[in-house]
Amino acid sequence: MTEPALLTLSGVSKRYGTVQANKAIDLAVRPGSIHAVLGENGAGKSTLMKLIYGVEHPDEGTIAWNGAPVQLARPSDAQALGIGMVFQHFSLFETLNVLQNVSLMVPGKPADLARQIGALGQKFGLTVDPYAMVHTLSVGERQRVEIIRCLLLNPKLLILDEPTSVLPPQSVRLLFDTLRKLQADGTAILFISHKLEEIRELCDEATVLRGGEVTGHIDPREHDARALAQMMIGRAMPQVAASSATEPGEIRLRLTGLSHARATRFGTSLEDINLDLHGGQIIGIAGISGNGQQELAALISGETRAGQSDMIQIMGRSVGHLGPMQRRKLGFTFVPEERLGRGAVPEMSLADNSLLTAHRQGMLRGGFIRRQVEKTFTRRCIEEFDVRTPGPDAEAGAMSGGNLQKFILGREIMLAPDVMLVAQPTWGVDIGAATAIRRRLVDMRDSGTAILVISEELEELFEICDILHVLHEGHLSAPLPVAETSADDVGAYMIGASA
Ligand SMILES: Nc1ncnc2c1ncn2[C@@H]1O[C@H](COP(=O)(O)OP(=O)(O)OP(=O)(O)O)[C@@H](O)[C@H]1O
Numbered sequence: 001m002t003e004p005a006l007l008t009l010s011g012v013s014k015r016y017g018t019v020q021a022n023k024a025i026d027l028a029v030r031p032g033s034i035h036a037v038l039g040e041n042g043a044g045k046s047t048l049m050k051l052i053y054g055v056e057h058p059d060e061g062t063i064a065w066n067g068a069p070v071q072l073a074r075p076s077d078a079q080a081l082g083i084g085m086v087f088q089h090f091s092l093f094e095t096l097n098v099l100q101n102v103s104l105m106v107p108g109k110p111a112d113l114a115r116q117i118g119a120l121g122q123k124f125g126l127t128v129d130p131y132a133m134v135h136t137l138s139v140g141e142r143q144r145v146e147i148i149r150c151l152l153l154n155p156k157l158l159i160l161d162e163p164t165s166v167l168p169p170q171s172v173r174l175l176f177d178t179l180r181k182l183q184a185d186g187t188a189i190l191f192i193s194h195k196l197e198e199i200r201e202l203c204d205e206a207t208v209l210r211g212g213e214v215t216g217h218i219d220p221r222e223h224d225a226r227a228l229a230q231m232m233i234g235r236a237m238p239q240v241a242a243s244s245a246t247e248p249g250e251i252r253l254r255l256t257g258l259s260h261a262r263a264t265r266f267g268t269s270l271e272d273i274n275l276d277l278h279g280g281q282i283i284g285i286a287g288i289s290g291n292g293q294q295e296l297a298a299l300i301s302g303e304t305r306a307g308q309s310d311m312i313q314i315m316g317r318s319v320g321h322l323g324p325m326q327r328r329k330l331g332f333t334f335v336p337e338e339r340l341g342r343g344a345v346p347e348m349s350l351a352d353n354s355l356l357t358a359h360r361q362g363m364l365r366g367g368f369i370r371r372q373v374e375k376t377f378t379r380r381c382i383e384e385f386d387v388r389t390p391g392p393d394a395e396a397g398a399m400s401g402g403n404l405q406k407f408i409l410g411r412e413i414m415l416a417p418d419v420m421l422v423a424q425p426t427w428g429v430d431i432g433a434a435t436a437i438r439r440r441l442v443d444m445r446d447s448g449t450a451i452l453v454i455s456e457e458l459e460e461l462f463e464i465c466d467i468l469h470v471l472h473e474g475h476l477s478a479p480l481p482v483a484e485t486s487a488d489d490v491g492a493y494m495i496g497a498s499a
Contacts, residue, residue, distance in 0.1 A: 004067060006031045006188050007052065007083075007157055012061030014047055016398065018390055021047040023212045024061070029157065029205075034179060034189045036199040036220055038232050039209035040430045041402025042388035045192045048209070049159050052190070053085040054078040079105075084155030086146045086163055094135035098128055098145050106152045113152070120148050126174070129266065136266035138289040138337075147175070151182075158182065159190045162401075162428055164198060176202055194402075194430050196225035210234055233432050248466075249279030252419045252450035254313040258306060260299060262474075268292040270299070273476045275469060277419070277450045282441065284465035285454045285476075286490050292474040293454050294337070297423050300452070301334040302327045314419055328357065331418035335409050335425065337454070339401070343408040346397025350389065351378045353396050354411055361415070377414070385410030386433060401428040409437060413444065420444070423454040438464050458487055472496045 005028035014022040021044045029035050037045045050056040052063065054072030062069050065081050072078050075085070092101045099114050106113060114130040121127040126144040134142060143163065150158060160179075164172045179189055179202065193199055199206060199220050206220040208231045216231055223231075258273040270292050277283050287293060298304040299312065299320075306312050306320030313319065315330045324334070336342040344353045351374045355363055363374045378392035385406045389399055396404060405428055412420065425441065426434035442464055445451055455461050461468055462482060470477040470493035477493045 005029060005064075006066060008064040008067070009048075009052070010062050010064070012048070012051060012058045012063065014044075014051060014056060014058055016047075020212050022051065022058075025209075025214055027207050027214070027217075029188050029190060031156070031188050032183050032186045033205050034183055034191055034203045036203040036206040037190060037192050037209065038196075038199065038206055038220075038228060040232055040388075041406070041428075041433060042400040043209040043232070044212040045209060046161055046400060047212075049085065049161055049190065049192065052078065053083060053159060079153065082154075082156035083159065084150035084153050084157070085159040085161070086143070086150050087161055092134045092142055092145060095133070097131050097133050098137075099130040101134060101145060102130075102149050102152065105149055116152060117148055120151055123178075132266040133264065136264045138294050141290050151178075155187060157188045157190065159192075161192045162194065163191070164193060164195060172198070194428070194434070196220075196228045196431065199228070200225065208232055229431050232430070248281045249448060249450075250316075251276050251313075252279050252315055253277040253300070253452060255300075256311055256313070258299065258311040260295060260304070260307065262295070263304075268295055268474045270295055270474045275452075275476065275479075277452055279418070279448045279450045280445060281467065282445045282451045282453060282465045283479075284461035284468045284482075285452065285471050286458060286461050286468050287456070287471035287494055289456055291471045293423070293471060295474075296471065297334075297336065297421060297454060300421050301332075301336070328415075329360075333357070333412040333415050333417040333420050335412050335420075335422040337423035337427070339404050339408055340397065344396040344404060346395070348396055349393050350382070350387075350396055350399075350407060351375050351392040353407070354378045354381065354392075358411055358415055381407060381410040381414055384414070386436065402430055402433060405429050406433055406437070413440060417449060419450045419452075421452045421454070424457075425453060425455065426457070426460060434460075458490060461490075462487065470494055 007029040009025055009027040012022060012025045025048060037048065039045050047056065051058050054075045054077050063072060064070065070081065098117065099110055102113055102117060103110060117130045126148055128141055128144045147163065163175065183189065191203055203220050206218050207214055208216040208218065210232060220228060255273050255275040258270060260270045262269040268291060285293065299306055302322055302324035309320040310318040311320045314327055314332050317330060319327050340346050354377050355369065355374055358377055361377055363370055375392045381387065382389060387407045387410065388403050409425060426437050429437060438460065441451055453461065453465065465482050468480045468482055468485060468490060470490055472493060473496060480489065
């Protein structure tokens with residue numbers, strides 16, 4: 001006998017203007033199942049989860065909980081039923097600390113909550129200081145807060161929208177243990193991920209979406225990752241390009257004795273960082289987020305100024321005292337890990353977001369914006385980088401996470417930089433697009449660009465980099481040539497076991 005479903009969606013549709021984000025979706029989630037939702041960037045996964053959590057409302061169709069139709073006007077209605085959600089774009093208040101953010105959703109005395117946050121952190125490897133201000137936390141740390149906050153509410157259905165994208169491998173293992181324990185207690189989990197191997201390992205059911213429609217309900221353990229990818233994208237997977245390293249050229253980014261005292265109690269101080277990045281080379285910075293990645297990226301991009309100008313050299317010039325725009329004029333471009341707010345302004349159109357960093361591509365004349373140039377550039381970026389959007393006038397904030405990432409990366413690549421810094425290049429990007437992005441970075445390397453990649457994905461770093469460094473507690477390891485280094489070696493540096 002099949003168990004009655006905890007959550008049932010029948011014929012659920014949702015449209016945004018001209019975009020049919022969800023079309024006649026049927027979905028049943030059983031108690032105690034870990035149910036994956038798969039699909040390319042923009043396939044409609046996040047929209048579907050927002051409908052289930054009461055953030056958005058269906059145009060058509062019904063949502064039933066334990067067999068009874070429900071109207072979810074707002075997230076508190078979903079929470080009252082026992083539905084918890086961890087968002088892809090975080091919903092924390094940056095100016096409050098972790099505990100205050102938790103208190104907004106979870107009842108209880110602050111001291112008790114702080115203890116529970118500590119206990120959950122210990123148990124599940126999601127350590128975070130309850131008194132840390134959220135704005136000082138890295139993306140990975142913020143995600144830990146979101147997950148802990150949900151678990152404190154003991155949900156019957158937990159929705160996780162790409163929970164592992166920014167977690168280091170050890171934490172992914174711990175998170176999976178957590179999810180399996182929750183499953184054993186009868187909690188159902190809806191799990192969105194682009195990591196097909198993770199889905200095969202963790203999930204017992206999967207619903208595949210393509211272009212807003214369900215294309216299959218399957219058991220992911222019965223299909224290999226390639227077959228799953230094919231179901232998602234409806235065609236064969238692109239091949240990974242073989243990497244052909246060229247002779248490195250001149251030094252284009254040099255960090256010499258770069259030290260920087262942390263700005264807040266919760267930041268990380270950087271200590272005596274040395275690095276040489278040559279033209280025609282990709283160097284990767286591996287490490288668990290919160291070990292100084294944000295601080296290092298801000299110093300290299302110019303968002304934070306260095307103590308001494310010559311600690312940072314770009315294209316042979318000391319730039320530690322220069323701001324981001326002046327560094328860009330030297331041929332430097334930058335993709336920050338935070339897409340919304342730092343990489344793009346959510347309220348602005350894609351075209352206007354192009355203007356932010358690409359205005360020197362002839363978009364300004366005599367103090368006026370040349371709209372046609374701005375649009376042509378944006379259209380080219382949309383085409384070349386396969387950004388799924390109605391067009392250049394679409395608002396950045398309305399894009400799916402992966403598509404916004406493709407846009408920001410495309411915009412920076414189109415500036416043909418001499419030196420580029422990319423943080424988390426494929427975070428939230430589907431498997432087909434991630435392969436395309438990595439291939440593009442390797443092509444740029446082969447044509448002479450110097451690229452520094454900060455990523456928590458070891459596999460990605462091993463695939464595209466020539467040299468790795470590991471950042472741990474603000475210290476950078478010596479250079480490790482990829483050809484002579486194993487993932488275990490890097491793992492040892494990541495947890496500080498090697499010096
Ligand atoms: N608020 C909105 N306004 C307009 N369009 C939207 C809005 N939210 C989502 N969309 C559009 O709906 C479609 C589905 O987006 P959704 O975020 O659900 O995709 P997704 O499968 O979660 O993608 P990703 O893997 O990139 O996160 C996309 O074309 C997106 O641009």
